[in-house]
Every structure is written in structure tokens, then in C-alpha cells.
Amino acid sequence: MGVLLRRWRILFPDLTNCISLCQKQQQGCRFYHEKQKRMLLSQHFLSMNLREDSVISQESKRGEMTCKSQRLMLLGGLICPASPGCYHYMPYTVRAMEKLIKVIDREMQIIGGQKVNMPTLCSAKLWKASGRWELMSKELLRLADRHGQEYCLGPTHEEAITDLIASQGCLSYRQLPLLLYQVTRKFRDEPKPRFGLLRGREFYMKDMYTFDASEEAALHTYALVCNAYCNIFNNLGLRIMKVQAATGSIGGTMSHEFQLPADIGEDQLMMCTNCDFSANMEMINSDQRHCPVCKGKLVETKGIEVGHTFFLGTKYSSVFNATLHTSQGKLAPAEMGCYGLGVTRILAASIEVLSTEDAIRWPSLIAPYQVCFIPPKRGSKEEKGAALLEALYDSVAEAVPHLKDEIVLDDRTHLTIGKRLKDANKLGYPYVIIGGKKALDDHSLFEVWNQNTGETLFLTREAIVDLLSEV
Amino acid sequence: MGVLLRRWRILFPDLTNCISLCQKQQQGCRFYHEKQKRMLLSQHFLSMNLREDSVISQESKRGEMTCKSQRLMLLGGLICPASPGCYHYMPYTVRAMEKLIKVIDREMQIIGGQKVNMPTLCSAKLWKASGRWELMSKELLRLADRHGQEYCLGPTHEEAITDLIASQGCLSYRQLPLLLYQVTRKFRDEPKPRFGLLRGREFYMKDMYTFDASEEAALHTYALVCNAYCNIFNNLGLRIMKVQAATGSIGGTMSHEFQLPADIGEDQLMMCTNCDFSANMEMINSDQRHCPVCKGKLVETKGIEVGHTFFLGTKYSSVFNATLHTSQGKLAPAEMGCYGLGVTRILAASIEVLSTEDAIRWPSLIAPYQVCFIPPKRGSKEEKGAALLEALYDSVAEAVPHLKDEIVLDDRTHLTIGKRLKDANKLGYPYVIIGGKKALDDHSLFEVWNQNTGETLFLTREAIVDLLSEV
Numbered sequence: 001m002g003v004l005l006r007r008w009r010i011l012f013p014d015l016t017n018c019i020s021l022c023q024k025q026q027q028g029c030r031f032y033h034e035k036q037k038r039m040l041l042s043q044h045f046l047s048m049n050l051r052e053d054s055v056i057s058q059e060s061k062r063g064e065m066t067c068k069s070q071r072l073m074l075l076g077g078l079i080c081p082a083s084p085g086c087y088h089y090m091p092y093t094v095r096a097m098e099k100l101i102k103v104i105d106r107e108m109q110i111i112g113g114q115k116v117n118m119p120t121l122c123s124a125k126l127w128k129a130s131g132r133w134e135l136m137s138k139e140l141l142r143l144a145d146r147h148g149q150e151y152c153l154g155p156t157h158e159e160a161i162t163d164l165i166a167s168q169g170c171l172s173y174r175q176l177p178l179l180l181y182q183v184t185r186k187f188r189d190e191p192k193p194r195f196g197l198l199r200g201r202e203f204y205m206k207d208m209y210t211f212d213a214s215e216e217a218a219l220h221t222y223a224l225v226c227n228a229y230c231n232i233f234n235n236l237g238l239r240i241m242k243v244q245a246a247t248g249s250i251g252g253t254m255s256h257e258f259q260l261p262a263d264i265g266e267d268q269l270m271m272c273t274n275c276d277f278s279a280n281m282e283m284i285n286s287d288q289r290h291c292p293v294c295k296g297k298l299v300e301t302k303g304i305e306v307g308h309t310f311f312l313g314t315k316y317s318s319v320f321n322a323t324l325h326t327s328q329g330k331l332a333p334a335e336m337g338c339y340g341l342g343v344t345r346i347l348a349a350s351i352e353v354l355s356t357e358d359a360i361r362w363p364s365l366i367a368p369y370q371v372c373f374i375p376p377k378r379g380s381k382e383e384k385g386a387a388l389l390e391a392l393y394d395s396v397a398e399a400v401p402h403l404k405d406e407i408v409l410d411d412r413t414h415l416t417i418g419k420r421l422k423d424a425n426k427l428g429y430p431y432v433i434i435g436g437k438k439a440l441d442d443h444s445l446f447e448v449w450n451q452n453t454g455e456t457l458f459l460t461r462e463a464i465v466d467l468l469s470e471v
Numbered sequence: 472m473g474v475l476l477r478r479w480r481i482l483f484p485d486l487t488n489c490i491s492l493c494q495k496q497q498q499g500c501r502f503y504h505e506k507q508k509r510m511l512l513s514q515h516f517l518s519m520n521l522r523e524d525s526v527i528s529q530e531s532k533r534g535e536m537t538c539k540s541q542r543l544m545l546l547g548g549l550i551c552p553a554s555p556g557c558y559h560y561m562p563y564t565v566r567a568m569e570k571l572i573k574v575i576d577r578e579m580q581i582i583g584g585q586k587v588n589m590p591t592l593c594s595a596k597l598w599k600a601s602g603r604w605e606l607m608s609k610e611l612l613r614l615a616d617r618h619g620q621e622y623c624l625g626p627t628h629e630e631a632i633t634d635l636i637a638s639q640g641c642l643s644y645r646q647l648p649l650l651l652y653q654v655t656r657k658f659r660d661e662p663k664p665r666f667g668l669l670r671g672r673e674f675y676m677k678d679m680y681t682f683d684a685s686e687e688a689a690l691h692t693y694a695l696v697c698n699a700y701c702n703i704f705n706n707l708g709l710r711i712m713k714v715q716a717a718t719g720s721i722g723g724t725m726s727h728e729f730q731l732p733a734d735i736g737e738d739q740l741m742m743c744t745n746c747d748f749s750a751n752m753e754m755i756n757s758d759q760r761h762c763p764v765c766k767g768k769l770v771e772t773k774g775i776e777v778g779h780t781f782f783l784g785t786k787y788s789s790v791f792n793a794t795l796h797t798s799q800g801k802l803a804p805a806e807m808g809c810y811g812l813g814v815t816r817i818l819a820a821s822i823e824v825l826s827t828e829d830a831i832r833w834p835s836l837i838a839p840y841q842v843c844f845i846p847p848k849r850g851s852k853e854e855k856g857a858a859l860l861e862a863l864y865d866s867v868a869e870a871v872p873h874l875k876d877e878i879v880l881d882d883r884t885h886l887t888i889g890k891r892l893k894d895a896n897k898l899g900y901p902y903v904i905i906g907g908k909k910a911l912d913d914h915s916l917f918e919v920w921n922q923n924t925g926e927t928l929f930l931t932r933e934a935i936v937d938l939l940s941e942v
Contacts (some may be wrong), residue, residue, distance in 0.1 A: 042645050045585050080635055083620070086590035088635050091651075094586045114516050115565045119557035119673050120591070120624075120656060121612075141592075143614035143624075145672075146660050149554070153591075153614075153624075164551055164559050174513050182565075185591060185656065189617050201616075202590050 038393060041372070041410040045091050046077035046427075067264045069352040070196030072360050076427055085193025085201030089344075092368035092427070096347055097204065099366040101183050103235055104206050104341060107228040113179040113208060118160045120185070124150035126159040130319055135249055141187050141201075153187035156250065158316045158338055161209045165334060166322040173213050173327045177221040181208035183343060195264065197348035198304065204343035211334040213326040215313070218335035222254075222311050225339045229258055229307050232341070236363035238350055241303060243269055244279040250338065252312040258341075259303030260349050267305050270298045304349045305342075312336040360428035364452060370406040370471055371396070372429040374420050378413040382437055386413070388444055389435030392461050399465045406471075425451065431471070433464065509864060512843070512881040516562055517548035517898075538735045540823040541667030543831050547898055556664025556672030560815075563839035563898070567818055568675065570837040572654050574706055575677050575812060578699040584650040584679060589631045591656065595621035597630040601790055606720055612658050612672075624658035627721065629787045629809055632680040636805060637793040644684050644798040648692040652679035654814060666735065668819035669775065675814035682805040684797040686784070689806035693725075693782050696810045700729055700778050703812070707834040709821055712774060714740055715750040721809065723783040729812075730774030731820050738776050741769045775820045776813070783807040831899035835923060841877040841942055842867070843900040845891050849884040853908055857884070859915055860906030863932050870936045877942075896922065902942070904935065 066074075073079045079087040089097065105115070124142075127133040133140070133152070140152040154160065161180060165171065171178065186205045193201050208225060212218035226242065233240040238260060245257040257280055259269060268281035270288075274296025281300075289298055317323070317334035326332050342349075347366070354361035362368070375389040376382035390409070397404045408429070410420045417434055424432045434447040438458055445458040448467070459467065537545075544550045550558040560568065576586070595613075598604035604611070604623070611623040625631065632651060636642065642649065657676045664672050679696060683689035697713065704711040709731060716728040728751055730740060739752035741759075745767025752771075760769055788794070788805035797803050813820075818837070825832040833839070846860040847853035861880070868875045879900070881891045888905055895903045901923050909916040909929055916929040919938070930938065 043583070045587070045646070045649060045651060080638065082590045082631065082635075083592060083594045083622070086592050088590065088631070089588040091585040091587060094588050094653075097588075112514065114562040116516070116562060117560040117565050117568075119553045119559065120658075121554060121557050121673060123554045138617045141614055141616065143612055145612065146609045146662065151554070160553065160559070164553075167551065175516070178516060180516060180562075187591075191617065202592060 038390070038411075039369075039405075039408045041408050042412050044408070067195045067198065067352065068355060068357065069198065069264075069348040072351060072355055072358075072426075073196055073348065076360055078360075079196060085190055085199070087197065087200065087202075093347065095368040096362065096366045097343060100236075100343060100346060101206075103365060104183065104232055104343070107231050107235075108179070108181050108206070108208065111179060111224050111228050112177070113181050115182060116161075116180050117182050117184060118154070118157050118164070120153055120187070121151040122154040122157070122160055124152065126163055126320075127152060130159050130316060132159070132249060138191070139188055141189050155186050155188045156205075156338070156340070157182070157207060158209070158250065158312070158336075159320070162316040162320040162322050162334075162336070165211060165317075166320045170323050170325050170331060171211070172325050176212055176324065177217060177224075178211040179208060179221070179225070180210075181206060181339075195348070197344045198264075198352070199266075200344070203345060206341040206343055208337075208339040210337040210339070211317075211322070211324065213324045213332050213335070215335050218313075218337060219311065222309065222337045225337065226256065226309055229309070229339070229341065233258065233306075236346075236350065236365055238353065238363060240306075241269065241271070241278055241301075243271075243303075244283050245308065246280065246282045247310055250308075250310050250312075251315045252310040252338075254311040256309045257303075257305050258307030258309075260306055260353055261301055262304050262349065262353050263302060264352060265302035265304040267303045269301050269303050271301060272296045273299055304345070304352065306346050306349050307339070307341045309339045310337060312338055355428070359425045359451075361452060362428050362430070364430045364471075367428065367430050369408045369429055370403055371408070371431040371433060371468065372424045372427075373407065373409045374417055374424065374432060374434045375409070375411070375413060376435055376439075377416050380416075382435070382440060385435040385437075385439035388439045389433070389446065392433070392435070392446060392464065395461055395465060396468055400468050400471075403468055403471065421449075424449075431468070509861070509882075510840075510876075510879045512879050513883050515879070538666045538669065538823065539826060539828065540669065540735075540819040543822060543826055543829075543897075544667055544819065547831055549831075550667060556661055556670070558668065558671065558673075564818065566839040567833065567837045568814060571707075571814060571817060572677075574836060575654065575703055575814070578702050578706075579650070579652050579677070579679065582650060582695050582699050583648070584652050586653060587651050588653050588655060589625070589628050589635070591624055591658070592616075592622040593625040593628070593631055595623065597634055597791075598623060601630050601787060603630070603720060609662070610659055612660050626657050626659045627676075627809070627811070628653070628678060629680065629721065629783070629807075630791070633787040633791040633793050633805075633807070636682060636788075637791045641794050641796050641802060642682070643796050647683055647795065648688060648695075649682040650679060650692070650696070651681075652677060652810075666819070668815045669735075669823070670737075671815070674816060677812040677814055679808075679810040681808040681810070682788075682793070682795065684795045684803050684806070686806050689784075689808060690782065693780065693808045696808065697727065697780055700780070700810070700812065704729065704777075707817075707821065707836055709824070709834060711777075712740065712742070712749055712772075714742075714774075715754050716779065717751065717753045718781055721779075721781050721783075722786045723781040723809075725782040727780050728774075728776050729778030729780075731777055731824050732772055733775050733820065733824050734773060735823060736773035736775040738774045740772050740774050742772060743767045744770055775816070775823065777817050777820050778810070778812045780810045781808060783809055826899070830896045830922075832923060833899050833901070835901045835942075838899065838901050840879045840900055841874055842879070842902040842904060842939065843895045843898075844878065844880045845888055845895065845903060845905045846880070846882070846884060847906055847910075848887050851887075853906070853911060856906040856908075856910035859910045860904070860917065863904070863906070863917060863935065866932060866936060867939055871940050871942075874939055874942065892920075895920075902939070 078090050078093045082088055142152050144150050183206045190201050210221045241259045243257050245255045247255045271278040272291035275294040277291045277293045314333040322334045323331045324334050350363050373393050375386040430452050432449040438445040448457045448459050549561050549564045553559055613623050615621050654677045661672050681692045712730045714728050716726045718726045742749040743762035746765040748762045748764045785804040793805045794802045795805050821834050844864050846857040903920040905918040919928045919930050
């Protein structure tokens with residue numbers, strides 16, 4: 001260590017003093033600031049160099065089936081396997097996830113949701129009280145601490161939140177409806193984790209819990225949250241089916257699933273061709289072919305469950321003694337609802353339903369980056385266009401501040417435009433802008449691909465700034 | 472369920488059809504939108520009704536010592552105990568934490584950091600390879616899955632990230648320095664969790680890992696990250712000490728701690744009164760009273776460790792075979808650094824060092840809300856001022872858009888202004904604005920408290936908008 005420290009002291013003579021270091025930084029960092037002024041694709045931590053066969057062999061070592069979103073996310077370097085059902089989320093995935101969380105936060109907060117964050121370690125005591133310590137059997141990941149106290153890693157938090165509410169004493173009706181939610185990592189020891197982020201053992205979930213003093217108010221709140229879920233999927237441009245569903249190990253008296261229709265979906269759904277009725281197959285007799293409401297014909301389809309809502313009534317509040325003051329001055333057990341959205345599952349499911357076999361497509365709102373700029377190949381006839389394209393990049397960054405961190409320059413100019421366009425197509429940036437031959441004309445024109453519509457246009461710098469201002 | 476569903480159908484006749492539901496929502500939600508237009512304190516999920524003795528007894532059941540930040544956070548309803556060393560983070564804490572993460576993200580991204588997210592379940596195989604499966608002994612929380620595979624809950628991710636880098640094949644020198652970081656929940660089975668968020672068993676940490684192809688470049692990167700850490704604490708207005716430290720179970724050849732001086736701190740630090748030298752006591756002989764650099768006098772102080780940096784060299788890269796291409800076309804084992812910031816610990820530590828015994832003070836940048844408006848008591852002589860204060864609230868929300876979600880109206884008008892000011896003082900909003908007697912004068916004046924400086928001013932609506940525009 002002595003040698004290192006000495007050498008280091010020569011490089012940074014007054015390093016131990018933080019204040020003088022911070023002053024030095026003004027000089028020391030300039031290099032990095034300059035270098036980072038444009039977002040360079042060559043510095044992104046993506047596994048663009050992975051080849052299909054190596055990716056497939058990585059996963060098939062485990063004998064897992066793969067689906068389109070899993071294959072595309074592995075190939076694009078968006079996820080990387082760690083252990084069965086557990087993935088490293090790479091930078092593009094983290095960006096998409098943070099954007100999705102913002103979309104969710106917004107809708108949860110419009111209806112009055114307040115964000116909390118509950119521990120992962122859930123005491124066995126609470127789960128035994130609700131009866132789910134036994135019921136959930138091998139799906140729970142369990143452990144004991146150094147003192148022998150038992151915990152599970154929370155797959156959901158009905159016990160925790162109800163105990164928390166009970167610990168607050170009786171809440172006033174003025175605080176109702178109380179809508180608490182969190183976006184945290186959840187755990188489920190799936191017997192067969194598969195399909196990448198669609199069915200993992202670790203995943204991010206948004207779970208909301210609501211509390212009301214009467215069944216009627218609680219049903220109103222239930223509808224409110226369902227509406228917010230519809231808004232979220234509408235905002236993402238995803239077609240969603242809301243179907244009647246079974247309550248399973250969560251319990252309660254009514255439940256709905258939010259399903260994205262997809263062939264890879266693990267849920268069998270029945271839709272009426274005549275009325276609004278739709279339900280998970282588990283809700284009806286397997287040989288039933290007519291709608292229980294209007295007797296219309298039922299058709300079958302498959303879906304990926306991305307959301308699930310439960311009307312719980314007093315199932316948990318009666319166990320944990322969570323009571324509320326009603327506006328009539330009485331005490332009532334809390335009428336509860338719980339509501340889940342699979343955050344990482346929505347990422348994968350939207351890739352599953354929007355992408356082609358070779359190319360990722362994102363809901364625009366959550367694409368990791370909005371625009372990719374591709375300058376001409378180094379040494380090509382169009383090489384001079386590089387400076388024009390970089391100037392365009394800078395114009396966009398300046399004129400459209402909200403896109404400043406949403407644009408990336410594919411500086412791998414040792415590759416042809418065609419090769420880089422293919423990569424851009426695979427990764428699914430909503431807009432790709434190319435500086436080709438026409439950029440060198442008197443009135444520079446750049447090629448603009450809208451990858452979500454498939455449209456291509458040649459536009460001037462001004463027209464591009466106008467177009468992207470709308471994004 | 473039949474009864475419920477029928478009743479529910481009467482309330483929301485076409486609920487199963489999501490699209491018509493979404494249309495209905497425009498009406499259904501209006502009530503909530505109106506109601507939520509102003510942020511009402513009475514609807515915040517805070518435990519303002521908790522009394523000191525009940526809080527203390529909640530914690531002392533466990534025989535834990537309490538410190539100022541723990542007591543204030545419990546009393547203010549910012550945290551709520553779940554199990555030893557595990558807390559529910561309540562809405563104000565989540566808001567502060569999300570702001571802190573933004574501050575950290577910004578500085579990490581300025582130096583080129585890319586955000587990833589690694590699994591909590593860390594395979595025993597990797598930890599056995601590094602030798603830490605044994606070394607960390609009881610501090611690791613361990614479990615086996617349904618197939619008997621062993622894991623620990625990641626307290627830190629050197630093994631995981633180095634294995635991830637190795638799995639990418641040899642990275643090019645063009646991608647270097649590679650700086651990857653995450654902000655995730657970490658686990659450590661502390662023998663004695665205590666002091667609330669200062670020493671918990673679950674906590675949020677920002678951990679960064681850097682990769683370079685030479686020792687010299689890696690030392691440069693190390694300095695760069697240390698500088699970014701200084702910037703973060705400077706931005707928060709926290710006085711930080713950077714001290715030489717031992718490398719402990721992480722390993723490596725050089726290490727620094729970032730310490731906030733505080734009496735409650737568990738680290739003993741030695742500072743030279745003459746030069747820049749400062750070190751954790753563990754780095755020098757316990758009877759040493761003179762600086763090893765200049766022989767100046769050493770003085771002792773205590774600190775809360777909020778950050779820790781390690782120069783790892785090739786300790787992990789050689790185990791996991793993580794190699795890089797140098798610019799000379801050779802292969803070299805990655806020279807690594809790792810860098811931690813205790814996210815939830817910084818929240819508690821800043822409360823610890825900035826607050827009085829009775830009143831929380833936040834670094835302004837991360838205060839959960841920036842402004843609290845207190846209208847007069849219902850039925851008081853000043854009651855008419857309520858409308859003026861509400862108009863002021865609306866003016867601020869409109870004229871200062873970035874404060875729109877940062878202001879809260881204390882609508883508990885059954886309480887006196889004095890009682891609510893006391894609560895506002897306890898919770899530490901940087902600004903408190905009161906509509907008292909002078910609001911009814913011809914030229915309405917409102918009382919403005921700057922709680923961080925202790926300053927009080929009477930200002931007009933225009934002057935307040937100007938003042939808050941700077942926040």
C-alpha cells in the first residue's frame with residue numbers, strides 16, 4: 001500500500017484534504033465534462049458484441065425456454081443472467097424502468113396515493129397470523145437471522161401494511177381513503193422461472209394498499225385504482241384487457257387481472273363476442289362456451305398478466321386489528337383493497353407485444369433513449385457530413401432541453417451507416433437521424449426514421465428541431 | 472362475492488369494459504382532482520398523533536438505544552419499526568430519499584457513471600470463490616432455494632459485478648473507464664442494529680464499481696469518484712471529513728471514509744491540527760499522538776461514516792478472470808475500485824447533525840416539502856385571512872412550477888396557528904408561511920419563516936413569489 005499511496009500522492013498531492021481536492025476538481029474534471037458533453041454510444045455498457053448462439057447457450061445451459069422479449073433483451077444487452085430467474089438489469093433497462101416508475105407514480109399520485117417503502121424481511125410471526133406462512137409453502141424464500149428469528153422475503157405486503165396501520169392507532173375518517181403504495185423488489189421462488197423478466201424469482205412490483213371505513217367507499221376506491229391502471233396502459237399505448245379473476249393466495253371477494261394479449265401469455269382468457277364480459281378461464285367451467293351474462297359466444301385468447309387487483313374486505317384488517325374511525329364516530333375494521341403492477345414484467349411484456357422477431361420496440365414514453373444520431377463512416381465520401389450531424393445533435397440538445405439526456409451519438413464511425421442503422425433498429429430508439437449524402441447539399445437534409453411508425457423523411461435542421469420538440 | 476359484485480355493478484355499471492370505464496373516469500375522478508388540487512396536510516400519512524412515551528416504548532421493547540435522529544424520525548412519523556434493524560419508510564422519508572438519489576445520480580452521471588441493478592440473491596458459488604462466504608460469517612443473511620441452492624442477500628456486489636464484466640468477454644479500452652453503479656437495498660445481519668437508519672439490517676446503498684486497464688488510470692478514476700462524493704456533500708451543505716481507513720472485508724490496497732463529524736458517531740477519527748492528515752483511529756497506533764506526516768498534534772473526534780471508497784486493484788478481477796483490452800492491444804486484468812454511499816444513512820446522519828433536540832432540519836435540497844402554508848384557526852378573528860393564504864398558495868403553485876409538488880397546506884384549522892407552527896418546526900419544512908393578522912391589512916403581509924436560518928419576515932404576495940422562485 002505504501003508504494004501505491006506514494007504514487008497517488010504524486011498524482012494528487014493534497015488528496016487527503018477534501019476541500020482543496022474539490023477545488024482541484026474544477027480542473028481535473030474538465031476533461032471528463034468535455035468528453036461527456038455528447039452521449040457516445042461506444043461508451044454505453046451494452047453487449048452489442050454478443051452473438052446469438054452464445055446468448056442462447058448461456059440460457060440453455062439452464063434448460064430454460066426462451067421467448068421473444070427474453071431473446072431480444074439478452075441480445076441487445078439489456079439484461080444479463082445471474083442465477084435462475086435473477087437478472088442483472090443493464091443501463092438501458094434501468095432507464096426504461098425509471099421512466100415507467102415515473103408514469104406509474106404520476107397516476108398513483110393523481111388519485112391521492114402516497115409512496116412508502118416496506119422492509120424485504122417479513123417476520124414469520126405476521127405471516128403465521130394470516131395463515132400464509134403455511135399456505136404459500138415453497139413459493140416463499142425463507143431464512144433465519146443470527147438469533148434464529150424466521151423471515152420470508154416479501155413477495156407481497158398485505159401483512160406488513162395492515163400491521164403498520166394497526167400500529168398507528170385508529171386513523172380518522174378525514175385521512176380516508178388512505179392509499180399507500182411502494183415500488184420495490186419482490187421475491188417468489190418460482191418452481192420454473194422462465195421467459196426472462198416475465199417470470200423471474202426477483203422482480204420489481206408496484207403494490208398499493210387502500211383503506212376505507214365502509215364497503216361502499218372501498219368499492220369506490222377499488223374502481224378509482226382500476227381506472228388509474230387503465231390510464232397507465234393507455235399512456236403507454238398498450239391495449240389492455242381487464243378480466244374477472246380468481247383471488248388465489250391473496251384472498252378477498254373480488255379480483256381483476258390486467259392482461260396484455262400475447263401468444264406467449266400463460267393465462268387462458270375467455271371473452272364474450274357480444275358483451276363486455278371477459279374472465280380468466282379459471283373463473284368459468286372449462287367446457288363453458290357461452291357468456292354467463294348474455295349467453296353470447298365466448299372466444300379464447302391468451303394474455304400476460306401485468307396487473308392484478310383484489311377487493312380484500314376485512315380479511316387482513318380483522319386479523320391484525322386495523323380499525324378506523326368512521327364519520328359517524330364509530331370504530332370499524334378497515335375495508336381494504338390491494339393492487340399490483342409488475343414493473344419489470346411490463347417492460348418485458350411491452351417488448352413482447354410491440355417488437356418484431358429481430359427488433360425491439362418500446363412504448364415511446366419509456367424508451368431508454370428517444371433519438372440516435374448516426375454520422376457517416378470515417379473515410380467515406382460523406383465523411384464531411386459528420387460535423388453537420390454533430391452540430392444538429394448540439395442544436396437539438398440546446399433547443400429541446402427535455403431531450404438533452406435522451407439523445408445518443410453512435411460514434412462507432414469505423415462501421416458503415418447501414419451496420420449501425422441495423423443496430424439502432426434492433427435497440428428500438430423511437431427516432432434515428434442519419435447524416436448521409438444529402439447532408440452535404442446546399443440545404444442540408446438529414447434522414448429521419450420514425451421507428452415506431454416505419455416512416456422515413458428527409459428534413460432540415462429546423463424541421464427536425466420542430467419535430468423533436470413534440471416528443 | 473355475488474352480492475358484492477352486484478352492488479358494485481350498480482355503482483359502476485360497465486366496469487368490466489375498461490374503455491368505457493376510462494371514459495367514465497373523467498367524471499369519477501373530478502372529485503379527487505379538485506380535492507387534491509392543494510396538498511392537504513391532514514391527508515398526509517404521518518404519525519403526528521404519536522406521543523413521545525409510546526414511541527420510546529415501541530423501541531425500548533427491544534432494548535435499543537436511541538439517538539436524536541432516530542427519536543425525531545419516529546416522533547415525526549418518518550419511520551416506523553418493523554423488526555430489529557428494519558423500518559417502514561413513511562412518505563416524507565421516501566420523498567427525501569428520492570431527492571437524495573437524484574442528487575447522487577447527477578454527480579455519478581457527470582463523471583460518466585452508468586446505472587445498473589443487480590440481483591439481491593447472490594450465489595454462494597461466487598462468494599466462495601472470493602473467500603468471503605466464510606470471511607463474512609454471521610454478517611451474511613443466507614438462505615437456500617427450493618432446489619437447495621445457497622445464496623446470500625447481497626450486502627455489497629464486488630463478486631456479482633466482476634463476474635458480470637468477465638461474462639462480457641474482454642471489453643475494449645474505448646469503453647474505459649467503465650463506471651457502473653446501482654442504488655439498491657442491501658442486507659447485513661448486524662449483531663446489534665441500532666440508531667434507526669444509522670445502523671440497520673436493511674438499508675439503501677449507492678455502490679459504484681470502476682474498471683480500468685492500468686493502475687495509473689484506475690487511480691485517476693478513484694480520485695474522480697472521490698471528487699464526485701465531495702460534490703454531493705457540498706451540494707447538501709454537509710461538512711464532510713475524508714479520512715484514511717482500513718480496507719476490512721472488502722479488501723484492496725487503499726481506502727478512504729467520508730465521515731460526518733457527530734458525537735453519536737461510532738468511528739474514532741484522528742485529525743492533525745497542523746496539516747491535512749486525518750485517519751480513522753484503526754489506521755494508527757492507539758497511543759500515537761503526533762501526525763505521521765508532519766509530527767503535528769493529533770486531535771480526536773467522532774464521525775458517522777456515510778461513504779467509503781476502496782482501491783481494489785486486481786483482487787476480484789484476478790479471481791473471476793475479468794480482463795480488458797489495453798490501448799496497446801494487450802490483455803490486462805481489470806484494475807478496480809469500489810465506492811459506497813449509505814443512502815438511508817445519509818438521510819439519518821444529516822438529521823443527526825443539522826437538527827436540534829426537538830426539531831428536524833434537512834439539507835434544503837432533500838427536504839420532503841419545501842414550503843408549509845398555515846392558514847388562521849377556524850372561528851378566530853383572523854379567519855378571513857384563510858382565503859388570502861389559499862390564494863397565495865395557488866399563486867406560488869402557478870408562478871413557480873417547480874414548487875408545485877413541494878408545497879403543503881396545513882388545513883388542520885381546528886388547531887391554533889401556534890400549535891401548527893410547532894409541528895411545522897418539528898418537521899423542518901425550509902419555509903413556513905403564515906396568514907395571520909397582517910394578512911387582513913390593506914397591503915396583505917404574510918409571515919415567512921426561514922427555518923434553516925431562523926429568520927422571520929413579513930412579505931407581500933409578490934415578494935414571496937420572488938423569494939420562492941429562488942428555492
